[in-house]
Amino acid sequence: MYNFKSDYSEGAHPLILQKLIDTNFVQQQGYGEDEYSIEAMHILKNKINNPEAKIFFLSGGTQTNLTVIASLLRIHEAVISARTGHIYANETGAIEATGHRVITVETADGKLRPTHLESVLLEYSLRPHVVKPKMVYISNSTEIGSIYNKSELEALSSYCRERDLLLFMDGARLGHALTADDNDLSLEDIAQYTDVFYLGGTKNGALLGEAVIFNDSSLGEEFDYVLKQRGALLAKGRILGIQFLELLRDNLYFNLARHANVQAQKIAAAFRSKGYSFLTESSTNQIFPILTKQEIAKLLKKYDFYIWKNIDETHAAIRLITSWATPEDIVLEFVEEIKLL
Amino acid sequence: MYNFKSDYSEGAHPLILQKLIDTNFVQQQGYGEDEYSIEAMHILKNKINNPEAKIFFLSGGTQTNLTVIASLLRIHEAVISARTGHIYANETGAIEATGHRVITVETADGKLRPTHLESVLLEYSLRPHVVKPKMVYISNSTEIGSIYNKSELEALSSYCRERDLLLFMDGARLGHALTADDNDLSLEDIAQYTDVFYLGGTKNGALLGEAVIFNDSSLGEEFDYVLKQRGALLAKGRILGIQFLELLRDNLYFNLARHANVQAQKIAAAFRSKGYSFLTESSTNQIFPILTKQEIAKLLKKYDFYIWKNIDETHAAIRLITSWATPEDIVLEFVEEIKLL
Amino acid sequence: MYNFKSDYSEGAHPLILQKLIDTNFVQQQGYGEDEYSIEAMHILKNKINNPEAKIFFLSGGTQTNLTVIASLLRIHEAVISARTGHIYANETGAIEATGHRVITVETADGKLRPTHLESVLLEYSLRPHVVKPKMVYISNSTEIGSIYNKSELEALSSYCRERDLLLFMDGARLGHALTADDNDLSLEDIAQYTDVFYLGGTKNGALLGEAVIFNDSSLGEEFDYVLKQRGALLAKGRILGIQFLELLRDNLYFNLARHANVQAQKIAAAFRSKGYSFLTESSTNQIFPILTKQEIAKLLKKYDFYIWKNIDETHAAIRLITSWATPEDIVLEFVEEIKLL
Amino acid sequence: MYNFKSDYSEGAHPLILQKLIDTNFVQQQGYGEDEYSIEAMHILKNKINNPEAKIFFLSGGTQTNLTVIASLLRIHEAVISARTGHIYANETGAIEATGHRVITVETADGKLRPTHLESVLLEYSLRPHVVKPKMVYISNSTEIGSIYNKSELEALSSYCRERDLLLFMDGARLGHALTADDNDLSLEDIAQYTDVFYLGGTKNGALLGEAVIFNDSSLGEEFDYVLKQRGALLAKGRILGIQFLELLRDNLYFNLARHANVQAQKIAAAFRSKGYSFLTESSTNQIFPILTKQEIAKLLKKYDFYIWKNIDETHAAIRLITSWATPEDIVLEFVEEIKLL
Structure with missing residues (x-):
């Protein structure tokens, strides 16, 4: 997990x-x-x-x-x-x-x-x-x-x-x-x-x-x-x-940071292309998509992340962070999960 | 050095x-x-x-x-x-x-x-x-x-x-x-x-x-x-x-500490057997022998250590510290140097 | 003044x-x-x-x-x-x-x-x-x-x-x-x-x-x-x-405080009876009536006090404080001034 | 007292x-x-x-x-x-x-x-x-x-x-x-x-x-x-x-201080003229004469002061302080007591 x-x-x-x-x-x-x-x-x-x-x-x-x-x-x-x-x-x-x-x-x-x-x-x-x-x-x-x-x-x-x-x-x-x-x-x-x-x-x-x-x-x-x-x-x-x-x-420092950003933005793009909105505009390695609580529950079965802020009775923003160490294949898997939401 | x-x-x-x-x-x-x-x-x-x-x-x-x-x-x-x-x-x-x-x-x-x-x-x-x-x-x-x-x-x-x-x-x-x-x-x-x-x-x-x-x-x-x-x-x-x-x-922690003590005490014994006195009584990995300033100068050519306290015009106490990493052969070499003082 | x-x-x-x-x-x-x-x-x-x-x-x-x-x-x-x-x-x-x-x-x-x-x-x-x-x-x-x-x-x-x-x-x-x-x-x-x-x-x-x-x-x-x-x-x-x-x-302490309150409330009553509103509800010795800036300017010619908070372009709240030492006759004079606003 | x-x-x-x-x-x-x-x-x-x-x-x-x-x-x-x-x-x-x-x-x-x-x-x-x-x-x-x-x-x-x-x-x-x-x-x-x-x-x-x-x-x-x-x-x-x-x-400030000094120094002079020594040299309004403990006990019957420092088994230094308010007649009385020690 x-x-x-x-x-x-x-x-x-x-x-x-x-x-x-x-x-x-x-x-x-x-x-x-x-x-x-x-x-x-x-x-x-x-x-x-x-x-x-x-x-x-x-x-x-x-x-x-x-x-x-x-x-x-x-x-x-x-x-x-x-x-x-x-x-x-x-x-x-x-x-x-x-x-x-x-x-x-x-x-x-x-x-x-x-x-x-x-x-x-x-x-x-x-x-x-x-x-x-x-x-x-x-x-x-x-x-x-x-x-x-x-x-x-x-x-x-x-x-x-x-x-x-x-x-x-x-x-x-x-x-x-x-x-x-x-x-x-x-x-x-x-x-x-x-x-x-x-x-x-x-x-x-x-x-x-x-x-x-x-x-x-x-x-x-x-x-x-x-x-x-x-x-x-x-x-x-x-x-x-x-x-x-x-x-x-x-330049390892900047290469690692770029890797983290790229991974997070892949995930953001997946949400965005399905019409999800975000709590904040982020072009870096932290993103805050807004999901239904059911969708959150579903994702939490396979991945761990923080529920950041309650939006309304049925929605909340979550925080997803990637890092220098986040494997690309995990991100791609996660993107597939998003498509299935 | x-x-x-x-x-x-x-x-x-x-x-x-x-x-x-x-x-x-x-x-x-x-x-x-x-x-x-x-x-x-x-x-x-x-x-x-x-x-x-x-x-x-x-x-x-x-x-x-x-x-x-x-x-x-x-x-x-x-x-x-x-x-x-x-x-x-x-x-x-x-x-x-x-x-x-x-x-x-x-x-x-x-x-x-x-x-x-x-x-x-x-x-x-x-x-x-x-x-x-x-x-x-x-x-x-x-x-x-x-x-x-x-x-x-x-x-x-x-x-x-x-x-x-x-x-x-x-x-x-x-x-x-x-x-x-x-x-x-x-x-x-x-x-x-x-x-x-x-x-x-x-x-x-x-x-x-x-x-x-x-x-x-x-x-x-x-x-x-x-x-x-x-x-x-x-x-x-x-x-x-x-x-x-x-x-x-x-028990690695205690084994490492014991190693450090043993090395320092070998050095202390070498000084003691030649009649040197010490600033403090120590059975651990820090020792403070009192040497003439000429002897200190001689040792400093090959080893580095702190001159701890001036004793009189011709003598000072030095501080020697050993650690878990101090190689025994270096200590034995140093003991030889002491014998030649 | x-x-x-x-x-x-x-x-x-x-x-x-x-x-x-x-x-x-x-x-x-x-x-x-x-x-x-x-x-x-x-x-x-x-x-x-x-x-x-x-x-x-x-x-x-x-x-x-x-x-x-x-x-x-x-x-x-x-x-x-x-x-x-x-x-x-x-x-x-x-x-x-x-x-x-x-x-x-x-x-x-x-x-x-x-x-x-x-x-x-x-x-x-x-x-x-x-x-x-x-x-x-x-x-x-x-x-x-x-x-x-x-x-x-x-x-x-x-x-x-x-x-x-x-x-x-x-x-x-x-x-x-x-x-x-x-x-x-x-x-x-x-x-x-x-x-x-x-x-x-x-x-x-x-x-x-x-x-x-x-x-x-x-x-x-x-x-x-x-x-x-x-x-x-x-x-x-x-x-x-x-x-x-x-x-x-x-009981001097409480008598003095009551005197201060009574004086402030006389002033408050004078404002209230002329229809002025207040920034805060106060039954003590500090009151915050809201006046027009012209009225404030007029009062400031004879009395000193703080303009507390701007309300809008033409109004502000002022703070009036009375104390154990505030003479009743000054308060009565001030009440007369209010009537003339 | x-x-x-x-x-x-x-x-x-x-x-x-x-x-x-x-x-x-x-x-x-x-x-x-x-x-x-x-x-x-x-x-x-x-x-x-x-x-x-x-x-x-x-x-x-x-x-x-x-x-x-x-x-x-x-x-x-x-x-x-x-x-x-x-x-x-x-x-x-x-x-x-x-x-x-x-x-x-x-x-x-x-x-x-x-x-x-x-x-x-x-x-x-x-x-x-x-x-x-x-x-x-x-x-x-x-x-x-x-x-x-x-x-x-x-x-x-x-x-x-x-x-x-x-x-x-x-x-x-x-x-x-x-x-x-x-x-x-x-x-x-x-x-x-x-x-x-x-x-x-x-x-x-x-x-x-x-x-x-x-x-x-x-x-x-x-x-x-x-x-x-x-x-x-x-x-x-x-x-x-x-x-x-x-x-x-x-210049009241300096006149008051001078008064205090003069009173203390009258007392100091009385001790000095009887051969008492002092813990510290003072030309100001605090003096520290050294007395026998019997003498201290005697003085304490009529005056209050701090016993400042034990000197030996039979002696201690006391601290006497005068101020702007110390009456000259009290000082003169005290000087008489010293003479009788």
């Missing part, structure tokens, strides 16, 4: 495991100063065309979000997020636990736009009785599968710079965003338009690992302290370095 | 890597609900003879220390530690960052005794102008290689229970403690005498991983929330589960 | 100032152990008919809210509040700064009901990826002038006890609530239905001061530590004790 | 109480924007000859220490203090509760010197495994009565600027320091040599109140938010403004 519940149901890409074996007994410095981490950072700096960037490898998304946000905000400052944003919806108050409010905004598609920020700034103007909005948190792709295009990100970035807001992009699924069919952003663009962002490994072929990039190096100058203080600095940093090295060396 | 700088210079035991490969494409639940984690917990509960214990797998020592301490203390409470304790000396204020003072005690050998606690309670009696000491943090083996014997741990445990103090043991190197020649404690004893402790994987054959055991399950009832909040809950929890499963199944 | 902007525009009731003078050179213990504080606590315990209650005097509302909430929640727990609640709307993230999320609920009238809590518990059920709702924060009177009646508070209290939620009432304006014409709650009821509440002095005749009452004394057992730690324990606690002693001795 | 236990046993100077009465019904803006606060700030700016300084009024010492320190440190930074410093010894972990370590230094006289800082910086050099020392906290006068002279403060200030450390002076008893016989510092000097300091009212004639001065205004630019967030912003800020206005207008 195959599950489409998440993009972290399997282990790691075999090349990563092979590299772990090949390097296993080479002694290395601890705490991120191993040769693999250093080389992986070098490749990333090249890819964003900025030799001065500060790069750090962490273990997971929540950890990355909380360390980046806590390191950049002063105690009276807050971060703005879509209400569907991971930091608000799925992280057990991790940001508030560092002392900062997450100001939320209702959005149709999980994406923030300057008008959202404008209304937050207006609402939070009664200084000093309210926190000071100082950072904007966005996800790309978002938690509901949508992506930012270039003009959207440019507009958001301009607005943030005008109003002295930091722009932070959660890239737990950045690979999927940048390899979507309708994407027009490059990794270098992401670095240019944001103040800090990360490239997620956990959901795209690594056992664990997120690469944080401070394009403005001054913002990351003392982030090493924060990593250690929050328990995010692995003694055997090599495990993170080796993984990103393998993922980035020959 | 071999380095004796740490016990985390290599990767993982080959059996672990093999298991990662063997299980790589088996789909699993995320967030620690994979079958490997569940089985590893089961083995651990058996080893401490407590089916009710609450067990969690984390990534590293600092992360484990801060989540355990922050989850158990109320906001006005503090933890007592030896000044050499890892939470005070090496964790970038991780405990204070969760809002709690670390009250330190000077010790000769890195070990806390009831008299130390007695004097802290006396010093912190002017309620409410001082924090309330509520937890005692000890390491076994300690940061300077020493271990607790049964009567010492029993005395400390009794005192803590009498005075309503929680006893927490940092077991980053618990394997090394329990396999030392002069150890008389079992894993079950550790569980009985402490309120919570952990078993370190990172420094004993794993890529990363620490197993926290709440013998009194009520203390760990809601620790899952804290794990997630502090960014310690890995999406692919399987990586921790698989490692502990391999380490615990056939 | 008289201002109706707040109920803290003047100093203290003259009896308080006189008592400060009369006791000025009597030496007292510091930190709340003065005889006046002790006597004031005694009176309060009698008024709620609970000699075991734990009572503390603090300086202001935000300070009281943050110390009470931070002392009672564990690190992964959250507090539920109306979106208009002071802890969410007006305290610069004070609660989040102690590490806890404020979960907000939209309400029509600033009051929480069991259905609100029910939907929060449903939304926050995906343990451990979300915080654990553990406390309910309500204000009485609310920030928009409304009050809880007995059946409402009883229902809320029952629900909280059933679902193991703590109920905390912000009583910055509790005097005004309990002396409103339509109130059917006594101070003893408040103590019975809540787990902890406070009685505000700052907005009802004191220079500063809020009295926190833990009816369940076990909840306040170690609150003294928290007071000191958060900078809320005054060296000269006498200043708080003396004020509450004067306010509580001969 | 007169008590020499503290300098906060009485109320406020009568001129302050009179001013409270005189201004009681003048309506004022809340939250520190009243005319009295503004005028008091103006006087202070003149006294330190810096019209750009940022000044805030708070309620007490612990509150001031924690808000200033928390507002200026980043999350991985720490503050250095003498072990006798109030923030370490008497504030229930208030600083750690904001997330920061207090690094302590043993001193002979409660005063920090560059050599102390030098050794802390050396000890805390293993980045990123240790916190970053960033602020130096000193008290003047110290918790044991001693004061900084100009050359000491100059040396400390230079060292801090060289090493990029912020210098913060706790001036809870700054009046007593600046009016001691052996003082050679002016208020303007204090402002020049420190980055931020405060002038304590609570222990020198006010009911409550501390005035924080950021001589470098950029450091205090957003301190208003922090005040509100930590519950330190009084709705009726007038109570703080009025007190500082009275204390500062005609």
Whole structure:
């Protein structure tokens, strides 16, 4: 019984495991100063065309979000997020636990736009009785599968710079965003338009690992302290370095993400061609088709997935996620099942 | 050039890597609900003879220390530690960052005794102008290689229970403690005498991983929330589960630790037989011989290690650490070098 | 030019100032152990008919809210509040700064009901990826002038006890609530239905001061530590004790609040009799009539007050607040102005 | 029975109480924007000859220490203090509760010197495994009565600027320091040599109140938010403004402090002339004579004070504190008692 519940149901890409074996007994410095981490950072700096960037490898998304946000905000400052944003919806108050409010905004598609920020700034103007909005948190792709295009990100970035807001992009699924069919952003663009962002490994072929990039190096100058203080600095940093090295060396990272997108979009196309509608527009590896509850029950006999949201008495949206590891033949089988619904 | 700088210079035991490969494409639940984690917990509960214990797998020592301490203390409470304790000396204020003072005690050998606690309670009696000491943090083996014997741990445990103090043991190197020649404690004893402790994987054959055991399950009832909040809950929890499963199944964990101890003690014996003295008494895998600076310079030409503490103008103590991965032939070569000093 | 902007525009009731003078050179213990504080606590315990209650005097509302909430929640727990609640709307993230999320609920009238809590518990059920709702924060009177009646508070209290939620009432304006014409709650009821509440002095005749009452004394057992730690324990606690002693001795506290209510309701009646509508229903000392912008401009020439909320192009709601110190003749003059609008 | 236990046993100077009465019904803006606060700030700016300084009024010492320190440190930074410093010894972990370590230094006289800082910086050099020392906290006068002279403060200030450390002076008893016989510092000097300091009212004639001065205004630019967030912003800020206005207008503040010093020094002289020794050198209003336990018992029959520190089986040091309110005739009586010991 195959599950489409998440993009972290399997282990790691075999090349990563092979590299772990090949390097296993080479002694290395601890705490991120191993040769693999250093080389992986070098490749990333090249890819964003900025030799001065500060790069750090962490273990997971929540950890990355909380360390980046806590390191950049002063105690009276807050971060703005879509209400569907991971930091608000799925992280057990991790940001508030560092002392900062997450100001939320209702959005149709999980994406923030300057008008959202404008209304937050207006609402939070009664200084000093309210926190000071100082950072904007966005996800790309978002938690509901949508992506930012270039003009959207440019507009958001301009607005943030005008109003002295930091722009932070959660890239737990950045690979999927940048390899979507309708994407027009490059990794270098992401670095240019944001103040800090990360490239997620956990959901795209690594056992664990997120690469944080401070394009403005001054913002990351003392982030090493924060990593250690929050328990995010692995003694055997090599495990993170080796993984990103393998993922980035020959573009494996983006190839894996594209594979995931293609599989999800095959499934989406099958639903679409039979006239099903979707809860959200997604060109990435998460799709949210709306089915009858009977159809859901039928599919659940052979496949596992989350029922995402009740629509009405007879319908619900489900979430289907594919990953780098999703076999094409399973997808084709699933497509056949859809045809038979 | 071999380095004796740490016990985390290599990767993982080959059996672990093999298991990662063997299980790589088996789909699993995320967030620690994979079958490997569940089985590893089961083995651990058996080893401490407590089916009710609450067990969690984390990534590293600092992360484990801060989540355990922050989850158990109320906001006005503090933890007592030896000044050499890892939470005070090496964790970038991780405990204070969760809002709690670390009250330190000077010790000769890195070990806390009831008299130390007695004097802290006396010093912190002017309620409410001082924090309330509520937890005692000890390491076994300690940061300077020493271990607790049964009567010492029993005395400390009794005192803590009498005075309503929680006893927490940092077991980053618990394997090394329990396999030392002069150890008389079992894993079950550790569980009985402490309120919570952990078993370190990172420094004993794993890529990363620490197993926290709440013998009194009520203390760990809601620790899952804290794990997630502090960014310690890995999406692919399987990586921790698989490692502990391999380490615990056939006693590999203790065999590896014993190997490390044996190698370090061979080196110690070589120094001792030539009349060298040591900064601390250690029967585990960290030793601190005192050498002349000329001798240190000579050894540094072929081996790498930390100069730990200046003793006088002509002498310093060095720290040598061995691990599960330290080859016996390298140790024998090093012993020959010592003979030639 | 008289201002109706707040109920803290003047100093203290003259009896308080006189008592400060009369006791000025009597030496007292510091930190709340003065005889006046002790006597004031005694009176309060009698008024709620609970000699075991734990009572503390603090300086202001935000300070009281943050110390009470931070002392009672564990690190992964959250507090539920109306979106208009002071802890969410007006305290610069004070609660989040102690590490806890404020979960907000939209309400029509600033009051929480069991259905609100029910939907929060449903939304926050995906343990451990979300915080654990553990406390309910309500204000009485609310920030928009409304009050809880007995059946409402009883229902809320029952629900909280059933679902193991703590109920905390912000009583910055509790005097005004309990002396409103339509109130059917006594101070003893408040103590019975809540787990902890406070009685505000700052907005009802004191220079500063809020009295926190833990009816369940076990909840306040170690609150003294928290007071000191958060900078809320005054060296000269006498200043708080003396004020509450004067306010509580001969029911002055409730007489002052009733005076404020009566004045506000005279103004409300004047608006009502001319057919004006109100943004919120209020029987206390804050009223929110809706006027044309021309009428507002006219009134602002002689009186000061806040324009609270824009209604449409030509109308806005204003906030008028009266206090213990509002002279009746000013109110009568203002009523005449209303008649001339 | 007169008590020499503290300098906060009485109320406020009568001129302050009179001013409270005189201004009681003048309506004022809340939250520190009243005319009295503004005028008091103006006087202070003149006294330190810096019209750009940022000044805030708070309620007490612990509150001031924690808000200033928390507002200026980043999350991985720490503050250095003498072990006798109030923030370490008497504030229930208030600083750690904001997330920061207090690094302590043993001193002979409660005063920090560059050599102390030098050794802390050396000890805390293993980045990123240790916190970053960033602020130096000193008290003047110290918790044991001693004061900084100009050359000491100059040396400390230079060292801090060289090493990029912020210098913060706790001036809870700054009046007593600046009016001691052996003082050679002016208020303007204090402002020049420190980055931020405060002038304590609570222990020198006010009911409550501390005035924080950021001589470098950029450091205090957003301190208003922090005040509100930590519950330190009084709705009726007038109570703080009025007190500082009275204390500062005609130099009352310094006259009161000098009175306290003179009384304590009369007592010290009486002990000294009979050959008693002292635990610490103090020229201010706290003295610590060493007496036999029999002598202490005899004095305790007529006066109250703290037994500060046991010296040996037959001797102990006591602490005697005088204040602005200590009557000269009581001091003369006490001096007679000393003569009879």
